[in-house]
Amino acid sequence: MADVPEIEIVVAHRERTTLRVGDVFLKVDSDQARLDVEVEAMALAPLPTPEVLWREPPALALAAVPGTALGRLGEPSTASSAAWAAAGAAVRVLHDAPLPPWHGPGTDELASRLDVECEWLVTNDVLPTDLVTRNRRIAETALRPWTPVFTHGDLQVSHVFVDGDEVTGVIDWSEAARGDALFDLAMLTLGHQEHLDDVLAGYGTDVDLDVIRGWWSLRSLTAARWLVEHGFDPSSPGCEFDVLRAAR
Template identity: 70%
Template sequence: MDEVQVVLAHSERATLRVGDVFLKVDGDQGRIDREVEAIGLAPVPTPRVLWQQPSVLAISAVPGTVLATLGEPSVASPAAWAAAGAAVRKLHDAPVPPWPSRGGQAVDKLAADLDAECERLVAGGILPADLVTRNRQVAEAALRPWAPVFTHGDLHVAHVFVAGDELTGIIDWSEAGSGDGLRDLATLTLAHPDRLGDVVEGYGADVDVDVIHAWWSVRSLLATRWLIEHDFDPFVPGAEVDVLRARM
């Protein structure tokens, strides 16, 4: 009998694995519906949707292994990272979904949310003021108009699977929608900045690296307190606080 593995669990959603089947339990039915639609639209390898019931989605496992692990050097080849970049470019070139990604809000709202979160981080003693101030300055480069593309929305390395030099699948499309393509590239390389060159090479387009650096700061500032409140640790090696410190 296959064991039930808890992959992810917090107050918003949980993901369980039983053999080669993943069960995603989510109180937001709209998020499940969007994930199913995004999987159907994405022009890259994705899990197969097995069935869907209210608040539960069953999907297949994808072959291969994760591109990298948080806090550890990536053992994947430069070609595998480039293949991930090429897949992201293919996604970004696809028709844009009619709904925004969770991180695809308007620039003014993003700036306001970021300023409010910076105040909370300092007032709550979570991060020192100089660290927050410096990263808020870096983040400014991301706060510019962008042409919306089809984005994954949460493209960290644990959601990208490879076998050798080939990409075999991208999972967890719950945040997919229209948004800034450079945010996807930033999320993919957040904990492995040394692989940014490989990803950009595979992406095959002019990329403003300063904007990617800015998105590293934006994502880390916005995520730190949420992670703590949901029993994750943004202070572990390679996680969000390390990303913020690197900007100093």
């Protein structure tokens, strides 16, 4: 039995569990719609994505992508500036692709979510009122009309894999949809603001930096309760609460 690979728990919470067994990732999801989106988005995306090995609801088996994650939230990235620029170029390829047939949340839904989550943060004394108020004002900058593009929707730095200066895979497509291009760029650089210039150099188009900052604040405010309730710690160094404290 010495050659049998160990089972690694990659992530586990009430909505989804992801296990790794050797070079296979097994996702078990309570919401089959998320897996439907993930499979279809990977088929449509013009980027390297995990190979679907098999699917038997509620499980999806995916092959590991080569390379290593571009970084981790809360940890310094060891990837080169060229690798970050390559990630920006990959995002541009995705945004230039034909739109998927389904839509992500619009500004009204996002504004409503922002109201609810800011109230929860203040009512439960999770964060100081002035910090929430300041970041809410910054977050509202992101709530403006945008031209929809094919967005990944959850483009955390740990979801982009590189080998040297080349992007080798992008994972976790369950939030993919028509959305705001600047949200993907903000998610990729959340907690890694020092690499924003590299990403934008690869992306190749001028963007509104105030909107990027708005998405950093909006994401951090609206994700906090979910993170806490699912066993994650947004107060860890370099994570969401530090992003909010650094916002100007």
